[in-house]
Amino acid sequence: MSELPHCPKCQSAYTYEDGELLICPECAHEWSASGDAASENVIRDSNGTPLSDGDTVSVIKDLKVKGSSSVVKVGTKVKNIRLVGGDHDIDCKIPGIGQMGLKSEFVKKVAE
Numbered sequence: 001m002s003e004l005p006h007c008p009k010c011q012s013a014y015t016y017e018d019g020e021l022l023i024c025p026e027c028a029h030e031w032s033a034s035g036d037a038a039s040e041n042v043i044r045d046s047n048g049t050p051l052s053d054g055d056t057v058s059v060i061k062d063l064k065v066k067g068s069s070s071v072v073k074v075g076t077k078v079k080n081i082r083l084v085g086g087d088h089d090i091d092c093k094i095p096g097i098g099q100m101g102l103k104s105e106f107v108k109k110v111a112e
Contacts, residue, residue, distance in 0.1 A: 005033075043089050049109045053082050057090070057107040070097055077110060078102070 004015045007024035008031060015022050021030050043051050046060055056079045063072040072094055081102075082091045088101030 043083050043104050045108045046105055047108050051081070051083060051090070051104060051109060055081055056110045056112055057081055057092075057102075058110045059102075059106060060108050061106050063102075063106060065097060065100070072097060072100075078107070 004017065004022060006013055007015055007027060007029055009029040010024060010027040012024050012026040014026060015024050017023075017033070018030075020032060020034075022033050023030050045051055045057065051057070056077060059072050059074060059076045059078070062074055064070075065072065076094065078092045078094055080092070083089060084091050084101075086101075087103070089104050090102040090107065092100060092102060094100050
């Protein structure tokens with residue numbers, strides 16, 4: 001049996017092939033076996049659209065603000081985002097709330 005690489009997201013050893021993709025059953029991460037490292041670092045919104053610094057996004061779900069009673073409501077537009085590494089991959093300033101980190105899975109890109 002051929003040795004498959006560990007998952008680049010969670011380092012799980014239980015990866016498997018599905019056509020041209022490798023899939024991790026533990027975190028559901030999918031990546032191309034022949035893909036380059038640059039394509040894996042692309043941050044995408046909830047619809048799979050690639051995001052870049054300076055984009056405008058819209059929140060797709062009510063988000064509780066940790067340590068506060070405030071809530072970021074659905075449809076809130078956030079302008080001029082900055083992409084960063086880590087768990088929360090978007091740094092932004094939300095009107096009425098202030099500086100905050102968001103996960104890209106809870107936003108969608110807005111056509112400007």
